[in-house]
Amino acid sequence: MTDAAADVPGEDEEPKKKSSKLPLIIGVVLALVGGGGGFYAAFSGLLPFGGGGDHTAPADGHGDTAAAGAHDPHAADDHGAPLPDANVAFIEMPQMIISMGPSSDMHHLRFLASLEVPPSHMAEVESLKPRVVDVLNNYLRALHPSDIEAPGALIRIRSQMLRRVQLVAGEDRVRDLLIMEFVLN
Template sequence: MSDAATPEEDAPKKPSKLPLIIGLVLALAGGAGGFYAAFSGMISGLGGSAEAGDHGADGDHAGEADHDSPDSPLPDVAFVELPQIVVSLGEGSATDHLIFRADLEVPSAKAEEVRSILPRVIDVLNSYLRALEPTDVQGPSALIRLRGQMLRRIQLVTGEGRVRDLLVMEFVLN
């Protein structure tokens, strides 16, 4: 009877998962540390700080301005002012009107071209703003979403490369 194996001896032992867990934790910590070092500029040439980076073989910035330097030239832009637009929001709104005013950021060479088609830009903005529902202009992210929609419509009207950005100067719910 001493030759009979007990059930505890027949069961194979499971390998420990502790080395796998330790390896996974160390890999995640190393990845996070590497990301932080590259993003903050501790490792030169991988991003983050512009002064630590490699700017190419001939020393230029490959089209990017060094915005941290006070001696860097300002971009060649002009601003085209849009007239104030007042839009009624309709029934079901806590406010009656939306007052909107903005400027367009354009390359200096294209400023006169954009000014010449300003009536089309105003028309597309009026059409878009009047079609908004009261819920579209309320909420913390409403202005960001509306700005993106308006910029895309303006860029379609003005043509490729004429309008870089839409700068919202006034957005009042009254």
């Protein structure tokens, strides 16, 4: 047989198809364009989140926004984030130590919290402090170790305690319950 006959594929053999890289190239280009467009939209402020395009030059025209923010006492460091409400008061609750029972590997829970209240209702909530301590103590003693160890347990426990405190003190009198200490040992 000659070499020419060896190069021609036989009836049994199929010629190998060359795969096209065009879909891969189009996908990469579209990903880059989409990523760049998304970055621009977020950074320029077209979307409600992102780097924020609120950067304004000061009136003197020098463009030094860091120096301009240093003179403004109300300027926020995190570009457009709302400042927390300064019209609040905090009532510190006494530290509680709750025994977790004999069936638990954890023996005690040490808990400390503060209540966020409007200043106009501070005296009223302060007078109800023994009832608030009682409702928190009863709730924490009713918890099982599995309730504390579950994922997202602290968020759920905090919301349950806040709801109970609002029932005792009044919903408009207590805005939030801030957990300062939650230690199992």
